[in-house]
Amino acid sequence: MTTSTMIRARGLTKQFTVKRERVDAVTDLDLDVEGGELVAFLGPNGAGKSTSLRMLTTLLPPTSGTARVAGFDVLADPAEVRRRIGYIGQGNSAGHAQRVRDELVSQGAFYGMNRAHAAARADELLESLDLAPLAKRSVTALSGGQKRRLDIALGLIHSPEILFLDEPSTGLDPQSRANLWQHILDLRRTHGTTIFLTTHYLDEADQFAERIVVMDHGRVIADDTASALKSTLAGDVITLGFQSETDATAARTTLERVTGAAPSVVSPTRLAVTVPDGDRVLPLVVRALDALATAALRQPTLDDVFLSLTGRSLREDATTAPSEREAEKVSA
Numbered sequence: 001m002t003t004s005t006m007i008r009a010r011g012l013t014k015q016f017t018v019k020r021e022r023v024d025a026v027t028d029l030d031l032d033v034e035g036g037e038l039v040a041f042l043g044p045n046g047a048g049k050s051t052s053l054r055m056l057t058t059l060l061p062p063t064s065g066t067a068r069v070a071g072f073d074v075l076a077d078p079a080e081v082r083r084r085i086g087y088i089g090q091g092n093s094a095g096h097a098q099r100v101r102d103e104l105v106s107q108g109a110f111y112g113m114n115r116a117h118a119a120a121r122a123d124e125l126l127e128s129l130d131l132a133p134l135a136k137r138s139v140t141a142l143s144g145g146q147k148r149r150l151d152i153a154l155g156l157i158h159s160p161e162i163l164f165l166d167e168p169s170t171g172l173d174p175q176s177r178a179n180l181w182q183h184i185l186d187l188r189r190t191h192g193t194t195i196f197l198t199t200h201y202l203d204e205a206d207q208f209a210e211r212i213v214v215m216d217h218g219r220v221i222a223d224d225t226a227s228a229l230k231s232t233l234a235g236d237v238i239t240l241g242f243q244s245e246t247d248a249t250a251a252r253t254t255l256e257r258v259t260g261a262a263p264s265v266v267s268p269t270r271l272a273v274t275v276p277d278g279d280r281v282l283p284l285v286v287r288a289l290d291a292l293a294t295a296a297l298r299q300p301t302l303d304d305v306f307l308s309l310t311g312r313s314l315r316e317d318a319t320t321a322p323s324e325r326e327a328e329k330v331s332a
């Protein structure tokens, strides 16, 4: 482990037993994160992201395997790990009826900071997270986006070297999401904080994280930059919509013959196929398929990467059509 390695996990595994059945939540997680990296953990519901985060933050003991975070072993030295990390879970940590600034100062006291030090740090964070005008407001009177920013301030009060965020932007409107991301990026730029977060929003992971770790069924199935992951799918994605599941199923053989590529099932009535030269292939596909309802051509997204790795879509609502250059309607 080099001095700047912030996370080093080897064979990290967590099994739960639910009604005598074994649940393999995380299996053999190997992970190295260097100081200053911004890593996004992606995966469908139940993939094992939160369980991984909870093991790395000492909240959950692993069934087997090891992890060192900020230089300390999560099992042997949990207190040392906690001193050096911030963790913001899915629920709100900021839930009390205290005033915003008082909540921060109390949190500092929890970490053993003296009052003057905690107050000075609270003021610094209120400023950098755009919360200064709300310092005297009761926490319960904050909006969702403001509360999430306060959560982040609470996680940062003791100046951690690494910040873990579990779905920081879930439930926020697009403007608050963009604002929150601005703050996360600023933090990294100004303090060099290592940031490890989970998200369901593929677009924000694509845009902001320099490294994407994809998890499925408790295992890491991809780990690279967004552009490297997408470039493994060199070419264009043709997405086709059908009136019925029967039509979609019947079209698969023809589609494979015309394009020379195996189609993926996006939803019961939607197929996708990746081809090197979409402009040339799309008209051939449209001519060959009678029962086609919609056809669209676009660049690959992270969802296409997941689809090609697993045969399933990462979108929570896989039946929702993508907005990008959507559907030239070709037949009814």
Ligand SMILES: Nc1ncnc2c1ncn2[C@@H]1O[C@H](COP(=O)(O)OP(=O)(O)OP(=O)(O)O)[C@@H](O)[C@H]1O
Binding pocket: 016, 017, 018, 023, 024, 025, 026, 043, 044, 045, 046, 047, 048, 049, 050, 051, 052
């Ligand atoms: N305390 C627990 N007891 C039993 N099973 C659990 C427990 N916590 C998680 N699991 C199971 O472990 C698996 C992984 O769950 P986890 O919450 O880590 O997934 P996730 O990727 O974070 O999902 P989401 O995106 O929905 O938050 C799931 O099958 C889940 O039901």
